[in-house]
Amino acid sequence: MGLGRALLFRSFNMFLVLFATLFITVILLGSTFDKLQKEAIRNQVIDEVNQGTLKFENSGERLSYINNQIQLRSKISGLDQDSLNPSKLIHRVISVMTFDLGKSHFFTTDYGSSNVRDIIFEKVPKTLLLFTTATICAFVIGIFLGTYVAGKEGSWWDKSNSIFAIFSNSFPSWWIAMLMIIIFAFALHIFPARATPLSSPSDPTYVLDLLYHMALPLITLIIVSFGGVAYIVRYFLINILNEDFIHAKRTMGISRRKILYSHALRNAGPPIATAVGLALAASFGGAIILEAVFDWPGMGKLYYDAIGQFDVPIIIGLTFITTVIFLVTIFITDISYTLLDPRVKGN
Amino acid sequence: MQKKLLLGLLRSRPGIIGVSIIGFLLLLSAVAPFIIPIESYFLWNDPDYWINNPKTAAPSWTNYFGPKEFEHVSLDRNDAKVISESSGGIRVDNYRFEINMQADSFPDDIMFLYSAKYGDIPPVLQIDINRPDNNTFTVYYSSLPPSNNINTTFSDRIFSTNENIKEALNQYQSFFNYSISGLEPQVVIFSDTNNPNVLKGVYQISERFFLFDNHSSVEDAGLILGGKVFGIVGTDDLRRDLAVGIIWGTPIALFIGLTVSIFSIVIGLVYGVVAGYRGKRTDESMMRVNDIFYALPTLPLLILLSITFGRSIFLIIGFLLIFSWMGTAKVIRSIALQTRNFQYVEAAKLMGQSDLKVIFKHIIPQLLPLTFASIAIAVPAAILTEAALSFIGLGDPSLPTWGQILHDANTADAASRGIWWWIVPPGLMIALTGLAFFLIGNTLDAIANPLRNKNKRA
Numbered sequence: 025m026g027l028g029r030a031l032l033f034r035s036f037n038m039f040l041v042l043f044a045t046l047f048i049t050v051i052l053l054g055s056t057f058d059k060l061q062k063e064a065i066r067n068q069v070i071d072e073v074n075q076g077t078l079k080f081e082n083s084g085e086r087l088s089y090i091n092n093q094i095q096l097r098s099k100i101s102g103l104d105q106d107s108l109n110p111s112k113l114i115h116r117v118i119s120v121m122t123f124d125l126g127k128s129h130f131f132t133t134d135y136g137s138s139n140v141r142d143i144i145f146e147k148v149p150k151t152l153l154l155f156t157t158a159t160i161c162a163f164v165i166g167i168f169l170g171t172y173v174a175g176k177e178g179s180w181w182d183k184s185n186s187i188f189a190i191f192s193n194s195f196p197s198w199w200i201a202m203l204m205i206i207i208f209a210f211a212l213h214i215f216p217a218r219a220t221p222l223s224s225p226s227d228p229t230y231v232l233d234l235l236y237h238m239a240l241p242l243i244t245l246i247i248v249s250f251g252g253v254a255y256i257v258r259y260f261l262i263n264i265l266n267e268d269f270i271h272a273k274r275t276m277g278i279s280r281r282k283i284l285y286s287h288a289l290r291n292a293g294p295p296i297a298t299a300v301g302l303a304l305a306a307s308f309g310g311a312i313i314l315e316a317v318f319d320w321p322g323m324g325k326l327y328y329d330a331i332g333q334f335d336v337p338i339i340i341g342l343t344f345i346t347t348v349i350f351l352v353t354i355f356i357t358d359i360s361y362t363l364l365d366p367r368v369k370g371n
Numbered sequence: 372m373q374k375k376l377l378l379g380l381l382r383s384r385p386g387i388i389g390v391s392i393i394g395f396l397l398l399l400s401a402v403a404p405f406i407i408p409i410e411s412y413f414l415w416n417d418p419d420y421w422i423n424n425p426k427t428a429a430p431s432w433t434n435y436f437g438p439k440e441f442e443h444v445s446l447d448r449n450d451a452k453v454i455s456e457s458s459g460g461i462r463v464d465n466y467r468f469e470i471n472m473q474a475d476s477f478p479d480d481i482m483f484l485y486s487a488k489y490g491d492i493p494p495v496l497q498i499d500i501n502r503p504d505n506n507t508f509t510v511y512y513s514s515l516p517p518s519n520n521i522n523t524t525f526s527d528r529i530f531s532t533n534e535n536i537k538e539a540l541n542q543y544q545s546f547f548n549y550s551i552s553g554l555e556p557q558v559v560i561f562s563d564t565n566n567p568n569v570l571k572g573v574y575q576i577s578e579r580f581f582l583f584d585n586h587s588s589v590e591d592a593g594l595i596l597g598g599k600v601f602g603i604v605g606t607d608d609l610r611r612d613l614a615v616g617i618i619w620g621t622p623i624a625l626f627i628g629l630t631v632s633i634f635s636i637v638i639g640l641v642y643g644v645v646a647g648y649r650g651k652r653t654d655e656s657m658m659r660v661n662d663i664f665y666a667l668p669t670l671p672l673l674i675l676l677s678i679t680f681g682r683s684i685f686l687i688i689g690f691l692l693i694f695s696w697m698g699t700a701k702v703i704r705s706i707a708l709q710t711r712n713f714q715y716v717e718a719a720k721l722m723g724q725s726d727l728k729v730i731f732k733h734i735i736p737q738l739l740p741l742t743f744a745s746i747a748i749a750v751p752a753a754i755l756t757e758a759a760l761s762f763i764g765l766g767d768p769s770l771p772t773w774g775q776i777l778h779d780a781n782t783a784d785a786a787s788r789g790i791w792w793w794i795v796p797p798g799l800m801i802a803l804t805g806l807a808f809f810l811i812g813n814t815l816d817a818i819a820n821p822l823r824n825k826n827k828r829a
Contacts, residue, residue, distance in 0.1 A: 041666040048672065052679040194751050194805035196758055199777065199798035205786035206794065217787030309670030313759055317781060331674060331763060339678070343671040350668040 030362045038351050043117070045347045049340055050116045057116075057336050061126065062098060069093045120344050125337040131326065134224075140337045143326070144345060151322035152349075154238060155311050158245035159304055165246065166253025166300070167289075173254065174261035175284045182258070189255035197248040197310040201317040204244045215240040219320040241318040249307055256299045260292040267291075294364040301357025305350055312346070376740050379818040380811065389810030392803060400622035411615045415771035424610040425479055428601035430792050441474040443598025447484075448591050451578075462582040466592040470574045472503075476599060477558045477569060483511070483578060484593035486526035493517050494589075495581040498529075500560055503572025506546055508560065510539045524590050531556040557596075605792040608783050613776065617796050620773040624804055627684070627757045631691045632749035636742055638692070639699025644730050644738070646700070647707025658704070661697050669694045670759065677765040684767040687760065691753055699745050703738060710734050740819035747812030751805030758801050773797040 069090050080086040119125065125140035132138045133146045173182040192200075209217035219241050221233040264270065265288055273283050315324030323342055330338040380386040414420035425443045434440055451466040483498055498511035513535055518525050529536070536556045543559075544551055549567060551559050563570040580589045604613040646657040676690045710716060711734070719729050760766055761774025762781065780786070780793040 037662060037666070041663050044663060045667060045672065049675055052675050056679075190806070190809060191802075194755075194809055195802045196755055196762075196798060198759070198762060199794070199801065202777070202781065202786040202794045202798070206789060206791050209787055210789035217784075306669075309668070310759070312670060313762060316763070317786070327671075327674075328763060331678070331765065334678070339675070343668075343675060346671050347668045351666060354666055 031359065034355055034358045038355050042347060042351055046117045046120060046344060047113065049343050050113055050120065053336055053340055054113070054116060057340065062094075064126070065097050066090075066094055069097070120340055123341060123344075125341050128335055128338050130333040130335050131329070131338060140341050143338065144323070144341045147321065147323045147326050148345060150320065151311075151315065151324060154241055154245065154315070154320060154322060155308070157238075158242055158249065158311075161242075161246045162249040162253055162304075163300070165250040167257055167296075169250070170254035170257025171261060171284060171289055174258045174265065174288075175280065177262055177265075185251070185254055185258065189251040192248050192251040195248075197244070197307070198313040198317050200248055201241070201244050201314050204240060204247075205317070208240055217319075219318040221321075238320070241314060241320050244318075245311060245314060248310075249304070252303055252307075253300050256303065257292070257296055260295050260299070261288055264288045264292045294361045297360045297364055298357055301353060301360070305353040305357070308346070308350055308353065376743065376815055376818055380814050383814045385810040386814035389807040389814070392807035393811070396621050396625060396804060396807070399618060400625060403618045403622065407615050407618060411612075412619050412771065413769075415611065415616065415619070416768065418609050421606075421610040421612070423482075423595055424606050424612055425597040425599070425601050426606065426610050427608050427790060427793075428479075428598050428606045430603055430605040431598075431600040432603070434600055438475045439473065440476050440599040441478045441596070443601040444470060444478075444594070444596040446595070447593040451592060451594075460583075462587075464580045464582065464589045465577050466579075466589075467575055467577040468594045470576060470594075470596065472561060472569065472571050472574055475569060477555075477561050479557070479597035479599060480555075481531035481557045481560070481597070482593075482595040483529040484526075484591070484595065485515075485528075485578065485580070486524050486590045486592075487515060487580065487588065488521065488524050488590060489515070489518055489582070489587035490521040490584065491517075492583040492587070494583065494587055496529075497579040497581070499577045499579065501575040501577075502560075503570060503574065504564065506543075506564070508540065508543055510536045510556070510560065512539070521586055526591070528595075604796050607776075607779060607785075607790075607793050609779070613793065613796065616771045616776050617773070617800055619771045620776070620797065620800060621804075623684070623770055623772050624754050624757075624801070627688060627691075628750040628754040628804065628808065629746075630688050631695060631753035631757075632746045634688075635692050635695040635753075636699050636746045636749060639696040639745075640703050640735065640738065640742055642696065643700040643703025644707045644734055647704040648711050648726070648730055648734060650708065650711070654704070654708075658701075661700055664694070664697045667694065669756070673756070673760055674763065674765060677760065682765055682767050684770060687757060687767060691756055694756075695749060695753060699749070702745070703741075706738060706741070707734060710737060740815070744812050744815035744819050747808045747815060750808035750812070754801060754805055754808075773801050 072093075073086065073090055078089070080089065123141040123144065127138045128140050128143055129138075131143050133142045137143070169185065173179070173185045176182055205217050208215045216237055219237045221230060221237050223230050223233045227233070261284070265284075270283060270288060273287060274280070278287075312324035312327055314320075315322045316328035319325060323346065326338065327342050327346075329335075330342065380390065411420070423445050428443060429440070431442050434442070446468050448466065451468050454465040454467065456463050456465075485496065487494060493515040495514045496511065497509065500508045500510055502508070511529060511533070515525065516527075532555075540556055540559050541552065547559075547562070547564050551562070554562070554567075558567075561569055561574070576594060578592045578594070580592075582588070602612055602614050604617060606612055642657065642661075646654045646661075673690055673694070676693075677687065680686055680690075716729060716733055719733055724732075757766070758772070758774035758777070761772050762778045764778055764782075766772055766775045766778070774797075776797040777794065780790070780797075783790075783793075785793040
């Protein structure tokens, strides 16, 4: 498969999954969403009538006017149709993809906007900042550690690395997060327990404050993920180190170190990239919960709060954006496999 | 093959560790109904059930490591010395409780419990506290609230925050060398008169009921001194005994983990075998579907499903199933692809056996050992995902699960308040269970997985 075809194929797959997720979301939450929107329209109409200049003879006339208005506006927004109506589903999927989700009932941005799009887009950069920084750090530590222990197969270092990886795999990351708060915030007073910065975003020291508050979640994310990366790297490297061409290089007199870091690591690159990428994409869900534990003002915390308040527009929007991020991660993983694999490039 | 699997498991050290942990957990689940009252399972989220426990008390063994905190005391009529006497038509029922105070800190609160049957003339309750320094404080003297019906039992509890108790204690200021105004009653009662420290020794607390007619009677009397330490694991903000929650969480976690993994592996097995055995077009399209499921974001969709359809444990198991069969399907398919070219399979086909029969009689039995390994490996993921869902607040609200205990802890800010006993034990149980199944699965996999063995030999 050539590079272009592989790209095309992967992109197609990605969009297929994206639409599948969107349709599931809209089908599941559509009727609730409808109900909430109808309520919003009703409140709006009643507000207008109460503040407007229209005069009514009696309460019956007033009521019929309100009901008429509600029906009219519901029809315009397509609320009179069944929530599983195909044309409506497509309409809704498009509105989700453009983040046209209306207003949130419980949440606002730092600047007071209650538009769902504004709220979500305010949180996305903070999640990406935390998650990508942690991913890069875990990647670097994991690759070096994994390569190091692969060169010393069976040593004390190797064994403790495997044990560490097993432990970090079977412990819930959000539980580790709670322990970290107990140790570093409660007992040692090094970092704050709540990761939401105290100063306002317009403050000049806001960035520093943000970074200081990010430290504990960042350290926790790195701790829970680098062991797994190192384990994957070690696994593939050891397989490569047993191959004939490595033995041949060794007989040629190339140093062990050079073989390990340059020849073996390059050959193990593609499978490592795939496995690590998938593992990281899978850990993204855990990172969402981690945010809620640390009170880090990103999407995960918003998700957690929105579920608590049952704020459907926010939940739909967040599901969409997390799906996109998740799929992009997988996509990049797939592409990097194709790019790293010399056989594909040669074609 | 099955025998070889079992032997291999019991010969390896990780295997034995895993098996012993699971054995311990199974034992815990089996004895749970006998060692703790069964209603604590159903009433886990009912605050009334736990009212006699102390609030946010640390485990009692922490007393060995630091200052000796007051350990929770809960006494009922069986612990009391009951003396009944009557003179001049008045019957006096005296319930005397003995407390040996040896802690360095005061109790959190005091509750006097009683239940009585009486008619028009309510009995009078007098509470006396005889201290080790031989002073006797009368902390309460009042009639019970009027009742209209002689046949109903009236139960109530008097808290140490009661105004009558506070006023009564103010009379004893002259006994103390320092000002006791502003001190809590439970502090004053147990204080040394010379300095504001605990006066150690034996206290006798009597609840004396004066009954004025024959048909009045005292049904029960009790005394609760709220402790700062309680039980093996301690209590949470809602006064629940965390040890009980931990124990009840065990069978639930095992049930969720095993059900999800068994069913998902069976689905994956059938799916993978069909795809691998049929090959070509079927394989291609089935693997496409597999890829799509692989790429679905699990947690957000799980959240949506449980919001829409509900949070019962069986629904949650169903949701988890949707997202957990793909890995097995992929592995099984690649093995089935090889198996279908084996001679005995081809022979069976040539003999005219149906595809279904070939799959179930010849291919699946070959894959069984690997299936056992996969089941064990899949358990931790199921348990972790359920715990995560519970932690977000979408667990089955009628069950005490480890994830929900941690959810409550997180909502109550237990981590930043340093309430470690609310956080460490449930998480440790999740980790321990996951670890045990992982060790077993890994050991079995090393024996049974042909793909893995090939790598080893190289």
